[in-house]
Amino acid sequence: MIGLSMISLGNNFVATLLGAVFPRFCVTCGAEGRLLCRACSETWWHEPPAAVAGHAAFFAYANPVVRKLICAWKYDYDVSAFEHLKEQAQDLLPEFKQAMRKLGVQAIVPVPLSDRRLRERGFNQARIIADWLAHELNVPVLAVLERTHRLGHQAERSDEERRLAMADSPFLLKISDGLPSTVLLVDDVWTTGATMQAAITVLESAGKTKTFALTLAKG
Numbered sequence: 001m002i003g004l005s006m007i008s009l010g011n012n013f014v015a016t017l018l019g020a021v022f023p024r025f026c027v028t029c030g031a032e033g034r035l036l037c038r039a040c041s042e043t044w045w046h047e048p049p050a051a052v053a054g055h056a057a058f059f060a061y062a063n064p065v066v067r068k069l070i071c072a073w074k075y076d077y078d079v080s081a082f083e084h085l086k087e088q089a090q091d092l093l094p095e096f097k098q099a100m101r102k103l104g105v106q107a108i109v110p111v112p113l114s115d116r117r118l119r120e121r122g123f124n125q126a127r128i129i130a131d132w133l134a135h136e137l138n139v140p141v142l143a144v145l146e147r148t149h150r151l152g153h154q155a156e157r158s159d160e161e162r163r164l165a166m167a168d169s170p171f172l173l174k175i176s177d178g179l180p181s182t183v184l185l186v187d188d189v190w191t192t193g194a195t196m197q198a199a200i201t202v203l204e205s206a207g208k209t210k211t212f213a214l215t216l217a218k219g
């Protein structure tokens with residue numbers, strides 16, 4: 001627990017320091033102070049996109065505030081952007097937790113970044129989302145996927161195409177067994193779904209694991 005509070009103290013300290021050097025402006029009205037000022041935060045209207053089979057998201061990526069907050073987090077390293085999104089997702093958490101328990105989700109798997117991207121960015125946003133949700137659900141995070149240098153094969157309908165997709169996958173599974181029967185794959189944004197689908201194919205390749213997907217936002 002000491003470790004955790006030290007981390008949040010560290011983050012706040014860094015945020016305060018950065019705030020002093022680089023003042024923040026509200027992504028909606030431009031007022032100086034916070035990334036989403038209190039007035040805009042209170043009037044910000046959003047609703048989760050409709051869940052499709054096996055995939056749910058907290059926010060619609062088409063919502064400009066969502067897009068700006070995610071970009072501020074990923075590309076400007078502004079942790080307060082993620083804190084805003086978490087705050088806004090609070091109301092959705094009870095329903096989310098209930099759904100995950102019903103599905104029998106036993107662990108959370110983050111979509112990995114390539115080593116190069118991880119070095120550039122310094123953090124994997126999917127891992128941070130996974131840690132948050134794992135804490136909420138009281139299940140472990142299993143970082144069992146690794147990026148390969150392959151670009152991936154998108155069509156995967158027949159067994160043959162599935163086999164080809166595996167051989168050409170941008171992901172590989174780091175463990176040969178011991179994966180729970182139901183996992184939740186997590187990433188920040190779902191756009192075409194190709195990345196998530198490739199990861200699901202790998203997770204389900206042994207035929208013993210059912211994978212559901214959750215993203216912070218959906219395009």
Ligand SMILES: [Zn+2]
Binds near residue numbers: 028
């Ligand atoms: Zn504002």
